[in-house]
Amino acid sequence: MNPEEPALAAQDGLEAFAALAAHQLGEAIALMRGAASVLDSQGGSLGPGGQDALRALSAGGDRAQRYVDDLLDVVRASAEPIEHAATDLDPALDVALADLETYLHRAPVHVQREPLPRAAIEAGDARRVFGHLVRTALAAGATRLGITGRVEGDEVVVELFDNGTPAREGTQPFEPFGRPRGRGPLVGAGVSLPVCRRLVERLGGRIGMEVRSDGATIITVELPASR
Known part of the structure; x- marks a missing residue:
């Protein structure tokens, strides 16, 4: 066996x-x-x-x-089967932000974004990734959120910055049902980052988290660039 x-x-x-x-x-x-x-x-x-x-x-x-x-x-x-499609990431982010508009206004959260490139990811998966990443920031009590993207060779690198509560030392934020970063206006089952990891890694991409010295959290998503 x-x-x-x-x-x-x-x-x-x-x-x-x-x-x-x-x-x-x-x-x-x-x-x-x-x-x-x-x-x-x-x-x-x-x-x-x-x-x-x-x-x-x-x-x-x-x-x-x-x-x-x-x-x-x-x-x-x-x-679900993997679909290597070419997707404009900006419309996917638009939908994710619109779905969470009520919670973004309730905090309120100031969103600052730059134009995003195309990536080799199905549009529905891109919306899910962005939706879960924004929910993670909301659950952490963020009041500022920044989204940037760039092409590096054969990869698209998307970074999300937020000023919410950082992940506690020793926790595994990408493991299912892990301890949430904070108690903001939107708390779920603790699977947002694990779902993002599954979606991204199935496409051959990577996802990681870093906490800067000023306390800001950066989540970096690397996806294959669209051909």
């Missing part, structure tokens, strides 16, 4: 469980949101306490949905 086969089988079993759990949780969240919609239709008859309970129910449903989305991304990052 190949010594790697038990580990691969365990990984496949874990991802199958994650897919099943995400499906079951999704159904429970749908029921929760249906109940919230019924209560919301009653308007002022709920009273102040009822309105507070309704807001808590809605916030809990939103947070549970983020956990489900994280679980599904763990499965997708391993199971």
